[in-house]
Amino acid sequence: MLNQLEELASKAFDELGKVTNLEELEAWRIRYLGKKSDLIQTLRSLATLSLKERRVVGARANEVKKALETSLAEKKKGLEQGLALSLQRESLDVTLPGESVLLGHLHLTTQTLDEICSIFGGMGFQVVEGPEVEWEYYNFEALNMPADHPARDMFATLWMDSDTKTGDRPMLLRTHTSPVQIRVMEKSRPPIRVIAPGRVYRYEATDATHEWMFYQVEGLAVDKNITLADLKGTLFEFTRCLFGEERKVRFRCDYFPFVEPGVEVAIDCLACGGTGCRLCGNSGWIEILGAGMVHPEVLRRVDIDPEVYSGFAFGMGVERIPMLRYGIDDIRLFYGNDLRFLKQF
Amino acid sequence: MKVSLRWLSDYVDITVLPEKLAEKLTMAGVEVNEVQVIGENWKDIVVGKIVGVGAHPNADRLRLATVDLGKQEITVVCGAPNLVVGDKVAFAHVGAQLIDGHTGEVVRLKPVKIRGVVSEGMVCSEKELGISDRHEGIMVLPPEAPVGTPLSGYLGDAIFDLDVTPNRPDCLSVIGIAREAAALTGEKFNIPEVCYNEVENAIDFFASVEIVAPDLCPRYCASLLTGVKIASSPQWLQQRLLACGMRPINNIVDVTNYVMLEYGQPLHAFDYSGIRGKQIVVRRAEEGETITTLDGIERILDQDILVIADKERAIAVAGIMGGMDAEVTDNTTTVLIESANFNQAAIHRGSIALRLSSEASLRFEKGLSRDLPLVALKRATQLIGELAGGKVAKGVIDAYPGKWQREPILLSTAQVERLLGVEVGLSEIVKALELLGFSCEQTEASLEIRVNIPWWRTDISCSADLVEEVARIIGYDSIPTTMLSAPLPMHEPIPMLSLRQKLRNVLVGCGFQEVLTYSLTSLEMMSKLSPELRLIGPAPIRVAHPMSREQEYLRTSLRAGLLSVLARNERYQENSIRLFEIGKVFLPRKGELPLEREMLCAVLSGLQRGLFWRGKAEPVDFFVAKGVVETLLSQLELVASLELTKDETLCLGRSASIIVGNDRVGVIGELHPKVSEAFELSETAYLIEIDLDKLSSLIASTKEYQPISRYPSTSRDIALLVSEQITYQQIYAIIQDFPLVTQVTLFDLYVGEQVPAGKKSFAFKIVYQSPTHTLTDEEVDRVQQQILDKLSQEVGAALRA
Structure with missing residues (x-):
């Protein structure tokens, strides 16, 4: 019995010496010190021995167990230190660049449109769209601007080639998104609450603040009892969402042929805070929206009774918003599509 | 239009500061762009009268002018040629702020000794006063100018630069602005009496x-x-x-x-x-x-x-x-x-x-x-x-053949409240209108008036016009802000909007930058899309009076715009460029507005990924582009198949139609080298074009939940030797069709020395799984053998040793 024990001990120490990692060590522990190991079995079987034998073998078995446990602990400590050292040896240069994930960007105009649509979406305005090539009727006449109306000069127009002498109706690139108002009101009855984003075109020489193609967002709400106060509330909320709590908002009288009363909405200048600078042309204010109560003539034309219904409409240039926000000083950057510009946003 | 404050004062007492008046006018609809104040800095400058001109003792070209300033007379040295006794002039005392006639800088007048004569003050030119650039001589004031009074009181002015809206031609006049100013400040308006013999x-x-x-x-x-x-x-x-x-x-x-x-x-x-x-x-x-x-x-x-x-x-x-x-x-x-x-x-x-x-x-x-x-x-x-x-x-x-009869307009307090959203009393309405020159009479109805339009107003024709007049006078600021309280209309979703948004987001996730290009282009640009430089597709619609040749025709495809953006950006040495645009193209229709078709176009060139310090980046190829199409369509629950096609812009044999169901929704392919050359591209580019109107019609939300099997799957790899004409799709379709096969992935394609000439080798990983039990090896072997048998029969495939 004692011999077996000694053999076991020497085999165990021998194998422990060959253990090189923590997994092997755990296997070794189970083999020699686990519940089913020979050593533990030996200790359990002591009861079957005589008292004298029991004392001798028992004492020795306990010594062997203690010695194995001590060695196990030392070995474990050693292995753990070794692991730490080797990990340290293999540590990374964490300052090396990570592999960049290919990711594009939405165009700044798209981002701005999404933002505008989402603010108005929250106020119950649904997005609608209309054609970019329009009949003269929708762009002008239906909006209370018959032929030779002086306000048409506010909209330098790109006309399409058409043979009007043979009876073709005059066609143009829409100069504003307002024709969508008419198309919506022709199709649906109040309550109406829509916004219409899209491209518009002007016959215009380009410079840092003028583009011949740009984006607008049109808005229209028609129902019973819609008032100028509602217009103010809606657009006030919009400017607050877009430009923040601290901006001042100014509503002043302005003229657009398709609204009456007409409104211009301005915010205090982001650059100077209202004291006057180059950005705001020394006025302290920056115009961001044209608006007003839908003109009774416009309602009548689409067969909505202005004595029963009223509504407000508004329109805004889109590029101007990020230009103000990010200090972009040239609108031509938007559709010049230089990636060095687009990737900044 | 420019209006002088002094001139305005002929018709109305201006009791507010120019800036305040400008603000009132602006708020009420006549926008003041700028107020230029003349004489703002004319402190210590007064009207004087020349009472003596004498020679300078030490200089021929200088003279001594004695100026009567009312309470005193001062003699100063002056070089101006137009000194005349009796003339009224602007005299600057020491300390006055002037503009230096030579340098144009603002200077403060100091006492000086000129050629031995002390000069304390100066007779000024228009330039020195900042009125104009004239500096040849001193400014001579009208004879009635009162000696001794500050010049600013006599000549000072404020010039308003106004933007008059096209509905108010009456405001293209001093009297028109004076009427507005009177109404806005509550001052009385006086028109000069006209009489002559x-x-x-x-x-x-x-x-x-x-x-x-x-x-x-x-x-x-x-x-x-x-x-x-x-x-x-x-x-x-x-x-x-x-x-x-x-x-x-x-x-x-x-x-x-x-x-x-x-x-x-x-x-x-x-x-x-x-x-x-x-x-x-x-x-x-x-x-x-x-x-x-x-x-x-x-x-x-x-x-x-x-x-x-x-x-x-x-x-x-x-x-x-x-x-x-x-x-x-x-x-x-x-x-x-x-x-x-x-x-x-x-x-x-x-x-x-x-x-x-x-x-x-x-x-x-x-x-x-x-x-x-x-x-x-x-x-x-x-x-x-x-x-x-x-x-x-x-x-x-x-x-006067076109004699004018203008009808009065009825206006009620209810109409005002209905449009403005605030109650305005009848007396307040009447007061506002009367300030503007309207006359109001009470009608038989209570709270209603009959309003006569003043003769100079051509822009008033309905009650809404009068409501604006009232709002202008009470001030837009005094109108409250309320939120819309009306019921919301029914929601009518537009599928194109969500489709567009989805595609944009997926493409951005695939590394594509969105661009937006002009809708107008030139014939020359469009014809670059064909190797023969001829116009492909429908005849584009022309602008009647184009701003330039580059902006003459409505685009019929997004390709040219995108390719020129690609070319432009290649110059900045981007080593991997991926661009897309979603936008409208314009196709002519007889007697109708053009068809505005919504298209998606994407181009990619350069490396598959950015340069990285580990591993080498391969250039993009057809299958990278195809992967993008597959990703896009899978996001829409659609499966596309490709079929070789002919498209002039693309290389034959390297371009294909994108087919969903039975519809050709787009094309994909490598750019034709001649097209690439025409656009001056330096890298091989791949183009994807999808018709979103077609795509949109194919989207059906038939998505259904697929239960996840509780039993383990088994996978087997096989290498197949087939003749070169056999396509991947043929083999894939056969394998995919077998029961228990849940996934078939091609992981290698080999053509070369290791296989016989005219043959190629496909290596597939096939995953087997049953929804009802754990598969045994025998079961899998049996199915795999059946697959091999069928492949052998139908496409002559042999298991590669």
Whole structure:
């Protein structure tokens, strides 16, 4: 019995010496010190021995167990230190660049449109769209601007080639998104609450603040009892969402042929805070929206009774918003599509 | 338009600061762009009178001027050539802020010793005062200038630069602005009384007026003065014209311009001797009739243009510009003054046809009041009488075929509240309207008034117009802000919007940058899409008067725009470029608006990924592009198959139709080298184009949950040897079709020395799984054998050893 024990001990120490990692060590522990190991079995079987034998073998078995446990602990400590050292040896240069994930960007105009649509979406305005090539009727006449109306000069127009002498109706690139108002009101009855984003075109020489193609967002709400106060509330909320709590908002009288009363909405200048600078042309204010109560003539034309219904409409240039926000000083950057510009946003 | 505060003060007491007035005008609809204050810094500058001019003891070119300042006399050294005893001048004391006549810098006047003579003060030029650039001599003030008073009190002014909206031609005048200012500040408005003596024969003796085209000329008034003396206008008048940006010419022309600025009514003065047959005829021009206008240009007219003619010929283009034949010159002695009302559309068209616009036409084309011509005519006649002498003929000619009847408008407090959202009392409404010159009468109904429109307002035609007037006066600020309380309309989703948004987001996730390119392009640009440089696709629609050749035609595809953006950006040495645009293309339709088709176009070139320090980046190829298409469509629950196709822009054999179901929704392929060359691309580019209108119609939300098997899967790899003609799709379809096969992935394709000539090797990983039990090896082996048998039968595939 004692011999077996000694053999076991020497085999165990021998194998422990060959253990090189923590997994092997755990296997070794189970083999020699686990519940089913020979050593533990030996200790359990002591009861079957005589008292004298029991004392001798028992004492020795306990010594062997203690010695194995001590060695196990030392070995474990050693292995753990070794692991730490080797990990340290293999540590990374964490300052090396990570592999960049290919990711594009939405165009700044798209981002701005999404933002505008989402603010108005929250106020119950649904997005609608209309054609970019329009009949003269929708762009002008239906909006209370018959032929030779002086306000048409506010909209330098790109006309399409058409043979009007043979009876073709005059066609143009829409100069504003307002024709969508008419198309919506022709199709649906109040309550109406829509916004219409899209491209518009002007016959215009380009410079840092003028583009011949740009984006607008049109808005229209028609129902019973819609008032100028509602217009103010809606657009006030919009400017607050877009430009923040601290901006001042100014509503002043302005003229657009398709609204009456007409409104211009301005915010205090982001650059100077209202004291006057180059950005705001020394006025302290920056115009961001044209608006007003839908003109009774416009309602009548689409067969909505202005004595029963009223509504407000508004329109805004889109590029101007990020230009103000990010200090972009040239609108031509938007559709010049230089990636060095687009990737900044 | 520019308006001087001093001039305004002739008609209304301005009791507020110029900035405050500017703000009030702006808020009420007449936007003030700028207020230029003249004399803001004229502290210590006063009106003086030269009482003595003497020689400088030590300098020939300098003199000593003694200036009477009322309480004192000061002698200063002065180099100006125009020192005249008795002249009134602007005198600057030491300490005054001036502009240095040579450097243009702002300086403060110090006492100096010039050539031994102490000079404490200075007689100023216009430039030194900041009034103009004139510095040849000192500024001489009018004789009535009060000696000793501060110059700012006498000459100081504020010039308002105004933006007048096209509905308010009445505000294109000093009186119009004065009326607004009076209404907005509550001050009284005074119009100067016009009276003059008529001592000459009756005007009918000299001339008659015949309006042949009454539709284009509702009213024509004229007066006549004999014995006028042409001269320069007095300084005050010249200054007012200059302040408003007009050039003084002579007393007659200046008066017509002055009254135009004052009342907003353009006038014209004819030299009576140039009018043949004593007759004014207002008629359409004859086809091809010519006239030399005052700018010296001979103009060819047509029947759409209205002219003022005499018995024989046109002597003015009505409402636009006078003619040389009856121009007022230094020899003129008798003048006929015209003050008329012309049809706004006729003037507008005439001005466009002749490419000629003037201060007059800009006013006429906005539609002026028909009550204005006579008022303005009398004022002009009075002023010419005063300034040019002469005798006024008795009476005026007033041909008025288009007599105006203006109906009053009914307005109730309910209407005001319904539009403004705030209750405004009847008395407040009446007060606001009366301030603006409207007159109001109570009607039989309570809380309702009948409103008479003042004669000068042409922009008021309905109750909403009156509501705006009320809102302007009570102030937009006093209207509350409320949120819409009306019920929301039914939601009507537009599938295209969500499709667009989804595609954009997926493409951005695939590394594509969104670009937005112009809708107009050139034929040249579009024809670059074909190797033969010919136009492909439908004929594009042309703009009638393009701004340039680059912006002449509506695009029929997004390709050219995107490829030129690609080329432009390649120059910045991006090593991997991926771009896309979602936008409209325009296809012509007979007698209808063009079809606006929503397209997606994407291009990619360069490396598959950015440069990285580990591993090498491969260039993009067809299958990278195809992966993008597959990703896009899988996000829409669609499966695409590709079929080789012919597309001129792309390489034959490397381009394919994208087919969903039975529909061709787009193309994909490698750019044709000639196209690539035409766009000056340096890298091989791949193009994807998808018709979103078609795609949108194919999207059906039939998505259904697939249960996840609880049993483990087993995978097997097989390598198949097939003949080169066999496509991947053929093999894939066979394997995929077997039961228990849940996934088939090609992980290698080999052609080369290791396989016999004319053969290729496909390596597939096949995953087997059952939804009902754990598969045994025998089961899997059995299915796999069946697969191999079928592959062998149908495509001659052999298991590769």
